[in-house]
Structure formats: structure tokens, C-alpha cells
Amino acid sequence: MLPLVDTIRVSLHIVAVCVWVGGQVVLAALVPILREIGSDAPKRVAQRFGQVSWPFFGLAVVTGIWSLLEVPSNTTTGYHVTLGIKILLVLTSGGAAFVHTRTPSPAVRGATGGLGLLAALAALVLGVRL
Secondary structure, three states, X not given: OOOHHHHHHHHHHHHHHHHHHHHHHHHHHHHHXXXXXXXXXXXXXXXXXXXXXXXXXXXXXXXXXXXXXXXXXXXXXXXXXXXXXXXXXXXXXXXXXXXXXXXXXXXXXXXXXXXXXXXXXXXXXXXXXX
């Protein structure tokens, strides 16, 4: 059984990832319905989601760094390669989401929204593998 502090760290990380990744999936599913409600509805919902999701992204990064400090020194090269790829995917997800929220271009918004979600899902899968 994990010590209490490790349980808290891992639990916070999982909750943060659930909000970041799960929220993107839910928001993507809601966009068509939101457009029917009103032309500004998707933007308003996305802004509110950003107010919730970015702090949780930050929590995921902080608890991820905390977890890095707990990695045993005898881990395999494969573990480190997987971890490095996961970190790149997290950076890609956050970067794409940032561009997605700032660009006026619908095409760029679509591309960065998709890229951000795919990178987040791939990072999640690699996190489970670790």
C-alpha cells in the first residue's frame, strides 16, 4: 500500500488529468449543440471551461514534477523514454490548447483543439503505462 503522501500526490494528479482530458472530450461533444443554442454559446462555455481547466492543468504539471522527484534511481531506460515522450505530449497538449484559446482563425482553432486533445489522450495512456 502506498504511503499517505504518495496516495494524495497520485490522487491529485489523477483528478487534475481527469478534468483536463475529460473536460476536453465533453466540450468537444457539446460544441455542435452549443452552436444551436447561440453563436456566442461555444465561446462562453469554452471561456468558463478554461477558468476551470487551466488550474487543473497546472495541478497536473506540479504533481507530475513532484512524481518525477519520487522516481527510483534504478528505473529502466524504457521507463525514462516513455516518461520523456509523455512530458513532450503534455507540453504539446498545453501549447496547442493555449494557441487554441488565442487564435482568431477557425481553422487553427480546429487543428489545435484536435492536436491538444490527441496529445492529452496519448499522455494519459503513457501515464497509465508508467
